[in-house]
Amino acid sequence: DQQVKQNSPSLSVQEGRISILNCDYTNSMFDYFLWYKKYPAEGPTFLISISSIKDKNEDGRFTVFLNKSAKHLSLHIVPSQPGDSAVYFCAASAHQTGANNLFFGTGTRLTVIP
């Protein structure tokens, strides 16, 4: 039962353009969302997060948007750089229930073409 879904396994973008990675979730108890980036042979690296009380959070080139009614979030990277090429995981937490584990999607492989 995949509660967090990333339906695009891969995405290719030209350097300098915008990358948009999408994520959908099914559990209405999720109240905190995170994006992680993963390079080969490394663990996931935390990028940016958003609480369900917000609809947008921005950190430099990275912006996460949350649409609670649609149970959808997206990560925007502007401008995209070749070093952004990695697998991106969306994760969610039902923090309000006292749970501490994260539920991850299956990832989207982003390739930024120079």
Next chain:
Amino acid sequence: DTGVSQDPRHKITKRGQNVTFRCDPISEHNRLYWYRQTLGQGPEFLTYFQNEAQLEKSRLLSDRFSAERPKGSFSTLEIQRTEQGDSAMYLCASSLAGPIEQFFGPGTRLTVL
């Protein structure tokens, strides 16, 4: 380097053998998590410690798996009588008590032959 460290990075074992992995969290973090990641999937939660207390276990954590965090610092994950289906990347993460963001180590890749 003050990040999460894991040892070993790679482990190859034969079916039926026992294996043990170690995780050293970020020093001031009192929460420690174990996840498993198989090919094409995201990390899946296994278990969680706050200090030395194991507070949550996933249904994925069969009775062949045991985890400890004896002094609230490093943690070990042991798999007894390994099976080929145990082949995966085992990830450790740590966090402070308040923030939800978890910081991951590089993982231990287990291959069971």
